[in-house]
Amino acid sequence: MIKKILLTLLLLSLGRLKAHSVLAQSTDALSINISPPVSYLYVKPGAGISAPIYLENQGRYTLRVTPQLVDFWPNQETGQVILKQSSSFKHLSIAGDYHAWGKEFIIRPGESYTLPLTIAIPADFPQEEYYLSVLFNVEQMLIPDLENNANTILSGVVASHLIVSVNLDGSDRSKIIVKDFKLPKIVDSLMGINFQVWAKNIGLNAGPIRGKLMISHWPSPKEDIYEFYPDMVLAGSQRQARGMSEENLLNLKTLSEQEELMLANDQDFFELQSKFLEKNLLADFSYKKAFLLGAYDFRLELGEEAQVERVIALPFSIIIIIIALPVFYRFLIFLIKSIAIKK
CATH class of the missing domain: 2.60.40.10 (Immunoglobulins)
Known part of the structure; x- marks a missing residue:
């Protein structure tokens, strides 16, 4: 199958990693989009990279957002993400400042925000994978409740997962x-x-x-x-x-070939693709x-x-039906005769 299809599937499959947390409510009042939901990052010992996370407030009210770094680990049986309470990984920071974790920022309606994450790995750091989750505690800044003379606060949590592979040569060592x-x-x-x-x-x-x-x-x-x-x-x-059948995979290929045309016509290609996968995968x-x-x-x-x-x-x-039919037939005849005799 073509390379573009494989890349699309791979990116979507990464998105299957979901934190066991309460997602920010997808309502007009509280709606926030986060990208990427999952990142797989290669870093050489003694090197550093940037890994920005993009947030967009798609709701109607101003949001107060607080980032938090925690470790996660996959359940050995199901592969589902299990979040820990904190992180022991000290080399992922916000714009080079590790102490910036926990400092809130504001995103107004319709605005976007970039969290400038940086990873700096010491030269003697162990070569292995590190599983990290950036949690965003999102809080609506007050919705007046005139009927009850009170204020309502909506809140939730969204997450972006980072799989950091510290690897000297960047080779794939999965099996x-x-x-x-x-x-x-x-x-x-x-x-x-x-x-x-x-x-x-x-x-x-x-x-x-x-x-x-x-x-x-x-x-x-x-x-x-x-x-x-x-x-x-x-x-x-x-x-x-x-997986999916070869026929459905060809249909997915045809759909993917229409991506540029659909986006140019303001059609939601990714929603259509997501529905196709939900139905056929x-x-x-x-x-x-x-x-x-x-x-x-x-x-x-x-x-x-x-x-x-x-x-x-x-x-x-x-x-079983063939064997049972004669037995049932004899029973039915016996039942009819019994009724006839009683009459």
């Missing part, structure tokens, strides 16, 4: 393997085949899931193909792989046909691994 391939051995011909794929990163830095799954059934030469979505898996973590896969019969081979390719599993489909429900 994605198959953690679990949940697939039945025998299924009913009328029920379909449900399956899941779990990936684990046993490498030293985060990396995307890459691969596909092909389903073949003799004697048909055609294969059904699912391409895996390049969700990021953090080092030492695991997550359920998601699968985590719990289901292979269904009108009638399954015989052996189906599932070839899983994930990273450098490949494995083949076979599922046998047999018409159990039809066999």
Whole structure:
């Protein structure tokens, strides 16, 4: 698939990392946009980079915003983000001032604000990944409640996650393997085949899931193909792989080719793309046909691994019905005769 599609999917997959926090309310009163929601940053020991975060007040009232730096860690089973109370990482600062964390700033309606983050890594700093979250405590500056003669304060929290990889040569040291391939051995011909794929990163830095799954059934030469979505898996973590059919991937490609035209016509391309992914991107896969019969081979390719599993489909429900019909018929005849005798 073309490089542009892969990049788009990768950026969207990074956005799947969500903090367990209360998001700022998406109402006219309190609405704030943050970009990027997730950043993956390479930094060499002894070097520094800038990593600005952009905020935009899309609501109707002035907001008071307080930035806070905390560490996060992925749940080892689900990959979901777990926030800590503070951060031990002392090399991410606001415009070079680490003590600027906790100092509030104001964003008026329709205005934007850039938080000028800088990362400066000592030359002897350990080479590994560091998981950081910049939390923005957002508070509406008072909404008069004339009916109750009081003031209402709306507040919430939005987050931007940073994965900082301290790496001397910037090489990818991730290694994605198959953690679990949940697939039945025998299924009913009328029920379909449900399956899941779990990936684990046993490498030293985060990396995307890459691969596909092909389903073949003799004697048909055609294969059904699912391409895996390049969700990021953090080092030492695991997550359920998601994907979509080859047909839907081609439809996504066609949609992406229209991005510039849609944006030029003031159409919301990203919302349309997001709805398409929400509808067609699968985590719990289901292979269904009108009638399954015989052996189906599932070839899983994930990273450098490949494995083949076979599922046998047999018409159990039809066999049960065929066996049950004579029994039911005899019972029905017996019931009719019994009623006739009583009369």
